[in-house]
Amino acid sequence: MNFAGFYFIPGALSVDEQCRWIRESLMSFPQPPNRTNHNAIYGPINDLFIAVKERKVLVEDENMPASSDYASNGCVGNGDTRRWSFCEEDSVLLRGKSCKPVSASVLLRKLRWSTLGLQFDWSKRNYNVSLPHNKIPGGLCQLAKKLAAPAMPVGEEFHPEAAIVNYFASGDTLGGHLDDMEADWSKPIVSMSLGCKAIFLLGGKSREDPPLAMFLRSGDVVLMAGEARECFHGVPRIFTDKENAEITALELHFCDENDILEYIRTSRININIRQVF
Ligand SMILES: O=C(O)CCC(=O)C(=O)O
Ligand SMILES: [Fe+2]
Structure with a gap:
């Protein structure tokens, strides 16, 4: 199978960065005008x-x-x-x-998703540019540009315009899908994993193609560009048990912030950032 354009960058985010984006995902990303489920x-x-x-x-x-x-x-x-x-x-x-x-x-x-930047309309499966929205926050924009670099066409810069934050509680899954609502598939989707470990399945262009399975741990980043943009993918499982979640470093960081600690012990957050046009 052709996985050209798929990049797996283990440990791309420091523990400090992971904590920052977990905090923002809980406190600021669900704030209006961003929408949530x-x-x-x-x-x-x-x-x-x-x-x-x-x-x-x-x-x-x-x-x-x-x-x-x-x-x-x-x-x-x-x-x-x-x-x-x-x-x-x-x-x-x-x-x-x-x-x-x-x-x-x-x-x-029960928070399942929030959308940043241009707002994605799940019912119509497109970006609704007429909905009120803020720009992607500066810090996240800078980080996404840096992370996207290896998957960018030579001489071009990534322009983050929209992001979807997925919140997984114990037992939540994300079914096999394609992200095909962006105009230019040569630009990568930058996808950051935070919190509990998950299994990620990368399939082929047909739903029938057998998928490749990999673990995504907190701090790992995946880029999907080019051919990989046309591959089905999903998250069939997250691990919330102590041995398999692999979040000890996060637990130590959040030891004084009980509400975050309690949340992240049984949750995974995925932030995926896109250039829409
Ligand atoms: O949670 C993940 O790692 C993948 C998320 C994803 O594929 C999506 O939101 O389109
Ligand atoms: Fe996706």
């Missing part, structure tokens, strides 16, 4: 990770009028009716809400 149900959610630390719950408030005034109060909106907000769990019990509150920690556990 929770948008479809709750609208944009602000400061999810702070709400986890503060043990808050998200509740629906039918009486809350549609108003941008509420945004500054940490309330969140669904479309143009701002109905969901983080509250203290006790205050919800006192108010006797009919709607079941959802704890911020459950929402964090």
Whole structure:
């Protein structure tokens, strides 16, 4: 099989870099205008990770009028009716809400993806350039340019325009797929692995081609360019048990940050960065 354009760079990220991008993936990447899998149900959610630390719950408030005034109060909106907000769990019990509150920690556990830069529309499977968005954060942009260099056509520079952050909890998988919504396949996808070890399968151009299996550990980077852009790939398994997760260095780093520590012990984060046009 032809795997030209596939690069596996083990240990490309230092432990400090891994910790930085894990922290950003939890605290800043899910922030609006970036969208997450929770948008479809709750609208944009602000400061999810702070709400986890503060043990808050998200509740629906039918009486809350549609108003941008509420945004500054940490309330969140669904479309143009701002109905969901983080509250203290006790205050919800006192108010006797009919709607079941959802704890911020459950929402964090169920966070499956967030999108940075140009927003990917999963329902239409394309980039929706009309959705509000920020540029890819500067530090991530610089890192992606540096990492992409070996897979770039001579004399060209990688321009990161969009990124998808995948969050894997124990038991989560990513089925075999192609990333074919970008205009220019000669540019690589830069894919960073953080947290628990995973199995990555790199198949061929047909779903029937038997895949090559490899482990991806925290700090490993994969580049997919050229021929490899046309190869099916997926993540059938992550390892969350102590012996196989291989995250001891991360655990030591996060020993004073209990919420991150608890999260990463049973999770994998993948950040993949793309040039769209
Ligand atoms: O999680 C990974 O390593 C791969 C992610 C991926 O293929 C994707 O998001 O398109
Ligand atoms: Fe992919």
